Amino acid sequence: MSSFASFKLALTIARVHLFSKPKQTLIAMLGVTFGIGMFIALIGLMTGLNDFTEEITMTSSPDIHIYHDVTQERASIIETVNPDGLNRVHHQKPKNETARLHNASRIVEVLRQDNRIYGVAPMLTSQVFYNYGPAQLNGQIQGVEILEEDKLFDLKSKMKDGKLEDLLAFHEGIIMGSGLARKLNLRKGDRVVITTPQGFTRTLKVVGIFQIGIGTVDNVRSYANLGMVQTILQQDQSYVTDINIKLNDRHTAKAIAPELQQKFTYKSEDWETANATFLTGVTIRNIITYAVSFTLLVVAGFGIYNILNMTIINKMKDIAILKAMGFSGIDVRSIFMIQSLVIGLFGALLGITVGFLLSYAISKAPFDGGDVISLDHFPVNFKMKYYIIGIVFGVATTAIAGYMPSRKAAKVDPIEILRGQ
Numbered sequence: 085m086s087s088f089a090s091f092k093l094a095l096t097i098a099r100v101h102l103f104s105k106p107k108q109t110l111i112a113m114l115g116v117t118f119g120i121g122m123f124i125a126l127i128g129l130m131t132g133l134n135d136f137t138e139e140i141t142m143t144s145s146p147d148i149h150i151y152h153d154v155t156q157e158r159a160s161i162i163e164t165v166n167p168d169g170l171n172r173v174h175h176q177k178p179k180n181e182t183a184r185l186h187n188a189s190r191i192v193e194v195l196r197q198d199n200r201i202y203g204v205a206p207m208l209t210s211q212v213f214y215n216y217g218p219a220q221l222n223g224q225i226q227g228v229e230i231l232e233e234d235k236l237f238d239l240k241s242k243m244k245d246g247k248l249e250d251l252l253a254f255h256e257g258i259i260m261g262s263g264l265a266r267k268l269n270l271r272k273g274d275r276v277v278i279t280t281p282q283g284f285t286r287t288l289k290v291v292g293i294f295q296i297g298i299g300t301v302d303n304v305r306s307y308a309n310l311g312m313v314q315t316i317l318q319q320d321q322s323y324v325t326d327i328n329i330k331l332n333d334r335h336t337a338k339a340i341a342p343e344l345q346q347k348f349t350y351k352s353e354d355w356e357t358a359n360a361t362f363l364t365g366v367t368i369r370n371i372i373t374y375a376v377s378f379t380l381l382v383v384a385g386f387g388i389y390n391i392l393n394m395t396i397i398n399k400m401k402d403i404a405i406l407k408a409m410g411f412s413g414i415d416v417r418s419i420f421m422i423q424s425l426v427i428g429l430f431g432a433l434l435g436i437t438v439g440f441l442l443s444y445a446i447s448k449a450p451f452d453g454g455d456v457i458s459l460d461h462f463p464v465n466f467k468m469k470y471y472i473i474g475i476v477f478g479v480a481t482t483a484i485a486g487y488m489p490s491r492k493a494a495k496v497d498p499i500e501i502l503r504g505q
Contacts, residue, residue, distance in 0.1 A: 091418065093415075094415055094418040094419045094422060095422055097406075097419050098418075098419045098420070098422035098423045098426070102423055102426060102427075108391055109427065111391070112391045112427045112431070113427050113430055113431040113434070114431070115383075115431070116381075116427065116428055116431025116432060116434075116435060116478050116481075116482060117431045117432075117434040117435040117438055118380070118435070118438075119380040119381045119383065119435065119478065119481075120381065120431070120432050120435025120436060120438075120439060120474040120475075120477075120478045121434075121435045121436075121437075121438035121439040121442060122377070122380050122439070122442075123377040123380055123381060123435075123439065123474055123477075124435070124436060124439025124440065124442070124443060124470055124471060124474050125439050125442035125443050125446065126373055126376060126377055127373050127374070127377055127465075127470050128439070128443040128446075128464045128465045128466060128467075128470060129443070129446055129462060129463075129464055129465075130369055130370070130372075130373040131370075131373075131465040131467070131470070132447075132462070132463040132464040132465035133369070133462075133463055134366045134369060134370070135463065135465060136463035137362065137366075138362075138366070140296065140297045140298055144237070144296050144298055144301050145355055145358055145359060146205075146236060146237075146328035146329055146330060146355065147329055147330050147331045147334045147337045147354065147355050148328075148329040148331065148337050148340065148341050148344065148352055148353065148354055148355070149326065149327075149328055149329070149352070149353045149355075149358065150185070150191070150326065150327040150328075150329065150344065150345075150348065150350050150351065150352050150353075151183065151185070151325060151326045151327075151350065151351055151353075152182075152183045152184065152185055152325070152350055152351065153350075153351035183325040184323055184324070184325060185324050185325060185326070185327065185350060188206055188322065188324035188327065189206075189322060189324075191327060191348055191350075192204050192206050192327060195327070195329060195344075199332075200331060200332060200333075200336065200340065201329055201330070201331055201332070202235070202330045202331060202332050203232060203235040203236045203329070203330040204232065204327060204328070204329055204330075205228060205229060205232040205233045205235070205236050205327070205328045205329075206228075206229065206232075206310065206324045206326070206327050207226055207227065207228050207233075207310070207324065207325065207326040207327070207328060208226070208227035208228075208310055208313045208314060208317070208319075208323060208324055208325050208326070209224060209225075209226050209227075209325050209326055210224070210225055210227075210280060210281075210313065210316075210317055210325075211223070211224055211280075211281055212224065212225045212278045212279060212280055212281075213278065213279045213280075213281075214264070214268055214276055214277075214278055215276070215277040215278070215279060216267070216268050216269075220279070221264070221267060221268065222304070223264055223303075223304040223305070223306065224304050224305050224306070225258070225278065225305075225306050225307075225308055225313060225316075226305065226306070226307050226308070226313070227308055227309060227310040227311070227312060227313025227314060228307055228308075228309075228310055229310055230248050230251045230252060230259075230307060230309070231248065231252075233307065233328075234248055235330070236328055236329075236330040239294060239307075242294045242295055242296055242297075243259075243292055243293070243294050244262055244293045244294060244295050245271070245272045245292060245293040246259065246272050246291050246292025246293060247292060248292065250291040250292055251291055251292065251307065251308070251309060252309075253291075254289060254291050255309055255311070255312055256286075256287075256288055256289060256312060257288060257289050257290075257291035257292075257308065257309070257312075258276065258278075258288040258289065258290055258291065258306050258307070258308045259290075259291060259292040259293070259294055259306060259307040259308070260276075260290055260292075260293055260294075260306045261293070261294060261295070261296070261301060261302035261303060261304065261305045261306060262293050262294065262295040262302050263299055263302035263303035263304075264302065264303055264304060264305070264306065265290065265293050267303065270290050271290065271293075272290055272291065272292060272293060273289070273290065274289075274290050275287050275288065275289050275290070276288055276290060278316070280316060280317060282317070282318075284316055284317065284318060286315075286316045288308065288312075294307075310324075329344075334355060337354035337355055337356065338354045338356050338357070340354070341353060341354035341357075381477055381478060381481045382481065386485065389485040389486070389488060389489060393488075393489045393492070403416055413494035413495065414494065416490070416494045417490040417491060417494040418490075419490075420486060420489055420490035421483070421486050421487065421490045423486065424482045424483060424485060424486020424487075424490070425479065425482065425483055425486065427482055427486075428478055428479040428480075428481065428482025428483060428486075429479055431478060431482070432474060432475045432478035432479055433475070435474060435478060436471045436474050436475060439471070439474065440466075440471070443464050443466060444464075446462050446464050447461060447462060447463075447464040448461060449461060449462050
């Protein structure tokens with residue numbers, strides 16, 4: 085018998101076995117369907133949540149942040165005067181210095197000539213009090229070149245009211261976070277009095293309201309023109325405290341940041357270091373997601389193994405007759421491998437359909453992020469690679485689960501079975 089004829093006959097026998105006990109076949113298939121469906125729904129939700137939190141985190145933090153770290157360790161006066169002596173200094177206090185970046189304009193100019201850098205935005209940050217009647221709300225004001233800031237963080241898409249260009253047209257304007265504006269009961273066109281920690285007071289006009297989507301940002305932050313904040317703090321036009329950088333490839337930030345720190349002697353912090361806690365949480369969630377998903381598919385594989393194993397035990401006489409008729413061990417193994425692969429393939433196809441429907445239902449479920457996060461529904465990832473992984477993993481799991489019983493069937497001795505009859 086030719087190999088093609090043997091395979092065709094094995095396929096026919098496998099089909100008979102599958103349809104002779106449809107309930108058993110359906111149960112095995114549903115095990116794969118449930119495993120893959122839950123895998124896709126779970127991984128879609130978790131990776132969607134990770135992508136969402138990463139996106140809003142990156143819109144509120146630069147790829148590289150250059151600033152003057154006044155708390156960093158440095159040599160004491162004694163160590164400077166007597167560097168070779170035995171010196172011991174306890175509880176050294178930071179020097180009385182400002183957070184100013186000296187020669188900031190030159191640093192910005194050099195950075196903008198670097199072809200690895202997409203955008204550079206100088207900034208002046210200060211804590212302020214927003215006067216709300218007799219009460220004062222603590223917050224933060226950032227003096228920026230608003231169009232450069234938009235280049236880094238896409239602020240135009242975050243505007244809920246007003247335009248970024250309105251800040252350029254009105255020097256004493258301010259763009260306020262949505263949470264802060266809500267607490268102060270302010271709208272576009274209203275005026276707000278701010279007070280610096282040094283006691284300087286200024287009245288500014290709200291020309292726009294933005295919403296990043298993170299409560300810790302929207303509830304405290306406002307943007308104003310760099311020159312305006314310099315005036316409020318009674319500083320000269322060269323006074324800058326921070327430089328934010330956006331790279332063409334943000335994954336190179338960890339390698340570039342030390343280089344910039346050595347070049348300019350100021351603290352240069354990459355986004356991975358700044359968001360280390362968040363990234364650790366993402367890694368842990370991914371490990372849990374894949375572990376649970378793998379467990380679901382393995383459990384489905386054990387179900388198929390048990391069903392095929394019971395099928396082989398129940399059909400020992402049939403297997404013995406087939407081998408007595410000239411079927412080889414490979415032919416018998418092919419019959420049961422075909423059964424497991426058919427169950428795996430159709431179960432996987434049905435599973436990705438169920439997974440997609442579950443993911444779609446989850447994505448439409450309402451979710452109230454409140455003041456903490458701007459989210460009205462669950463973020464779900466519909467990337468095709470997860471569906472492909474589901475099919476491949478589902479078929480592979482069932483193939484492995486079917487191999488052991490089929491190997492057992494191939495080793496059946498027909499004489500012993502028929503004699504035992």
